[in-house]
Amino acid sequence: MIKISIKDAQIGMVAAEPIKTPLGQILALPGTPLTRQLINKMKLYKVGSISIQNPFDAAAPQAGENTAKRDKVKPVPKTRAHEMVTNIQRVQASEEFRGFQLKYITCINRIKDTFGKICAGEKSFDEAALLTAVIDLSASCGTTIETFDMLYNMRTIADPLYSHCLNVGLITRMIGRWLHMEKTDVNTLTIAGVLHDIGKCKIPDDVLNKPDKLTDEEFALIKKHPQFGFDLIKDLQIDSRIKRTALMHHERCDGSGYPSQLDSSLIDDFAMITAIADVYDAMTAARRYRAPLCPFAVISSFESEGFTKYNTKFLLLFLKKLATTYQSNRVMLNDSRFCNIVMLNPHELSRPIVRFDDGSILDLSTNREFFIKSVM
Incomplete structure (x- = not known):
């Protein structure tokens, strides 16, 4: 692990620790590759320095390590960072x-x-x-x-x-x-x-x-x-x-x-x-x-307080069109699980039905502890 100034951050480097704002808000998790957008976001939030992975740590075998066995290590599964960067x-x-x-x-x-x-x-x-x-x-x-x-x-x-x-x-x-x-x-x-x-x-x-x-x-x-x-x-x-x-x-x-x-x-x-x-x-x-905020968080905000503040005809149309835009899209829930939107809930557009990679289904309108955290 190496600590660097934000001015030395480069695209492709990988975060070794959570990247946080001066107020403690997490911008990226460990293992997140730096992108141009993330670097600009760190500058926007005045992040002074970050810890990145030392590329030589993973490349050099440790004393006594069986390099033949090391070559057979299974690939690391895709993470939230991989999907977002992709x-x-x-x-x-x-x-x-x-x-x-x-x-x-x-x-x-x-x-x-x-x-x-x-x-x-x-x-x-x-x-x-x-x-x-x-x-x-x-x-x-x-x-x-x-x-x-x-x-x-x-x-x-x-x-x-x-x-x-x-x-x-x-x-x-x-x-x-x-x-x-x-x-x-x-x-x-x-x-x-x-x-x-x-x-x-x-x-x-x-x-x-x-x-x-x-x-x-x-x-x-x-x-x-x-x-x-x-x-x-x-x-x-x-x-x-x-x-x-x-x-x-x-x-x-x-x-x-x-x-x-x-x-x-x-x-x-x-x-x-x-x-x-x-x-x-x-x-x-x-x-x-x-x-x-992700689009579904915005939809949720509009649903909770928007219908008294905004023209109902215009707002309903916008929310329906916006939610429909992400039909079948890949999303991440607040517990970091990935899934796909399979059906919108017409009575609560921010809480659709989603399907996980193992085929299981979750209705977010009846499972209130879960919600869409980000659109991939």
Whole structure:
């Protein structure tokens, strides 16, 4: 075992001990190979050093060891780390991912340029060019699960604000298509999703990206970003639903949102759709205080408290489509067992029926001590 600084970590090294954040949260288990994504996550959580396996420990025979017998040691069975790395490597090594990555970066640059011009006081922007870039990116993914896979693997390459805005634009576009909206409305909803957080450009970076807990004053400032965003775009010649989305995407149907505590009768539909996409993308992204949540954890959160806060029609559709995306997918339970989803529970989508490798079946809706910890 060797202890190294995080700056010396390289892809392919293997963790010898649990990798933990300064607050004690486990990011990876012993035996986990380091990937680019894991290294970036360690940097995000300010991990200073880690212990890795010494490659010579396993290679050199010990005194008196029978090397002939050693050569016959059975292969190590696959672990959670092996399966996770295999999926990450499969996605990142694909030609589709490389194409998606280039288009994603193009979109990020266009969004950054657009936000900069609007914040500088320009009274117009090239909405058609921005929309074309996002549509082209969206079209490069053949299926819903490909889109979510791609977004998951893109999280560490761009500024969190711009990548979040792009992700929300892509997700709102999917929801609009699932709702069978007119093409022009889907396009408007897409732009509303992309511009929804433009007000955060008015929040100082040291507050917006503060690694520590926000003060009450700082949190109050963050909560002003919807009004800041509306003020930035209110005079632009764009659809009024885009403007209302910037202002209302943190309002909630039960009146518990901000900045105006509106109830469902006063919240724009596009803002309610964007709110769902916004929360989903935020919960599945890494935060300074937690690792990213898996889709089924997000579904569970929506099921437990979402139906009073979000439009039921939009939320039910999103959750059903999201859960269906992972039908037959490989998952890991909270007790580290691997299994495959074989049937969704329509009354509790976060708790499907799963099948283990030995053929045994488990209904998570009736076995409450178990739940899906991660999607492989």
